[in-house]
Amino acid sequence: MVEKFVGTWKMTSSENFDDYMKAIGVGFATRQVGNRTKPNLIVTVDEQGTVCLKSQSAFKTTEIKFKLNEPFEETTADDRKTRTVVTLENGKLVQKQCWDGKETNIEREVTDGKMVAKCIMGDVIAVRTYQKEA
Numbered sequence: 001m002v003e004k005f006v007g008t009w010k011m012t013s014s015e016n017f018d019d020y021m022k023a024i025g026v027g028f029a030t031r032q033v034g035n036r037t038k039p040n041l042i043v044t045v046d047e048q049g050t051v052c053l054k055s056q057s058a059f060k061t062t063e064i065k066f067k068l069n070e071p072f073e074e075t076t077a078d079d080r081k082t083r084t085v086v087t088l089e090n091g092k093l094v095q096k097q098c099w100d101g102k103e104t105n106i107e108r109e110v111t112d113g114k115m116v117a118k119c120i121m122g123d124v125i126a127v128r129t130y131q132k133e134a
Contacts, residue, residue, distance in 0.1 A: 005110060
């Protein structure tokens with residue numbers, strides 16, 4: 001099921017991301033850069049089932065490697081140290097990050113050749129849309 005996420009995805013739109021970054025505690029200066037950045041997301045899976053999510057932009061490149069359902073330590077693009085687990089739920093890749101008693105989810109879903117990432121913190125939801133590159 002993870003196979004449909006594999007590829008290079010170019011961001012085409014981002015809605016409400018500033019409010020999401022505020023909700024998770026990102027400072028003003030980092031939010032300004034985050035709002036202007038349109039990263040590519042590169043998803044790969046190796047023979048052992050290890051998934052790699054690489055976010056690439058002129059500002060910053062981050063990469064996480066994980067196996068589904070196995071918790072791991074993540075340092076996020078905004079330098080939060082989180083305990084993260086990624087699961088596959090109803091065809092969605094769900095990334096749950098926990099830190100300092102807080103929790104956020106990023107739900108990625110592929111439909112009609114697009115990947116939609118919903119970033120959820122409490123009642124704040126940002127929607128980032130990606131188009132698959134050929």
